[in-house]
Amino acid sequence: MTTGIGNSPGRTSYRHGDLRRALIGAGVTLAQEGGPNAVVLREATRRVGVSPNAAYRHFADRQALLDAVCSHCQALVARAIEADQATVPPTDSIESARLRFRAVGTGYLRFALEEPGQFQTAFSASSDMESATSAARAGDSGFTPFQLLTLALDDLVAVGLLPAERRPATEFLAWSAVHGLAELFIDGPLRALPDSVKQDLITRVVDMVEQGL
Amino acid sequence: MTTGIGNSPGRTSYRHGDLRRALIGAGVTLAQEGGPNAVVLREATRRVGVSPNAAYRHFADRQALLDAVCSHCQALVARAIEADQATVPPTDSIESARLRFRAVGTGYLRFALEEPGQFQTAFSASSDMESATSAARAGDSGFTPFQLLTLALDDLVAVGLLPAERRPATEFLAWSAVHGLAELFIDGPLRALPDSVKQDLITRVVDMVEQGL
């Protein structure tokens, strides 16, 4: 019975039905529990209820699985950003653009604090500029975290909050500041800071970026 | 023969003489070649010419070895910063303070580009605020990278370039921006950028920090 798609562990059918997706799901959970190093191929297959080698029908090797998990985690980051952006009121279009820009940073950092393992995995190795815009890493809006940042900056220029001549490469500056704080929070020296201090630092880093661009 | 201290691999004596230091050295080389994950206990012992278990007389486990390697790598970062700071002329004390502050960022990022594996290892896990000021991680001046940054900021306040009321927590803001760029360079999406663009981004990030504090 239950020969259909999406068999759970403990299935009776020989075929799984959707093993690739199931393995990625298990991998995302492992990433959540312990970061990229915890994404262990054998453990993923175990949780899905399949033999270790079954994974090789869907992924060339462990790294390929990790890459897929990484993409999935980046999509989660995108969703976190979108969620923060969704809260800004569309009253004033200038102030709105400013707040939507800030929401990229706060959403990014909120996710880093809420799901450190997945965040670390999202940006662990193997992502170059091409893959930073790949569809597998997009959120509900269809944009990757990097694209959401780029769009927010374009809007800043459009409403006149950022001079066009300063625009080039600003995504990398903004990203650096926010990503760096996330790293220092997660396994850097700021790990043990009380949450209120962390929240304050988030605000101040985004302030710095807004002022420093 | 050669029963003294500091036996090399291929030694004839039963005792090694300075195994702890030798293992850290091998670990630092491994870190240089492949980052924190390449710091493999058995490989370190192999390179030193000793049986795997000999390491356990000097380190509780692999993590303890990695921690020591990490400290050593942070000391290398400190030295890189000190080297950049040493190049600023002491003519104008105000301009000098400003340049010494910038040198913290440029030295940090230069090291990240020159020795990505060691840089990654230096800031991989297990360092909290106490250990960020531990002596094992200091450079020639006796200061850790974090302490060098703190001192540079204090100087900025002393010469009047940074208002005292803005001083608190600025080390974390500056560190975030610079550390984030380093991470994006090393295994983030900026990995494949041509070197000239990277150099430009370094300047612009330090500009942003200087302006945004």
Place this chain on the structure above:
DNA sequence: ATCGAATGTGTACGTTGTACACATAATGAG
């Protein structure tokens, strides 16, 4: 109905971290 392609299993090997028992060298007390 049958054959090939897709997908899962079983067995096996090399590597890693590490526990436990043992061997040997340095050191200090008599």
Place this chain on the structure above:
DNA sequence: CTCATTATGTGTACAACGTACACATTCGAT
């Protein structure tokens, strides 16, 4: 100097991991 103690290195062993190879089962097209 002798000898016991302590520090340090070795040998064997085991579980877990990634993954190669051969085999089994099922799906789909003819």
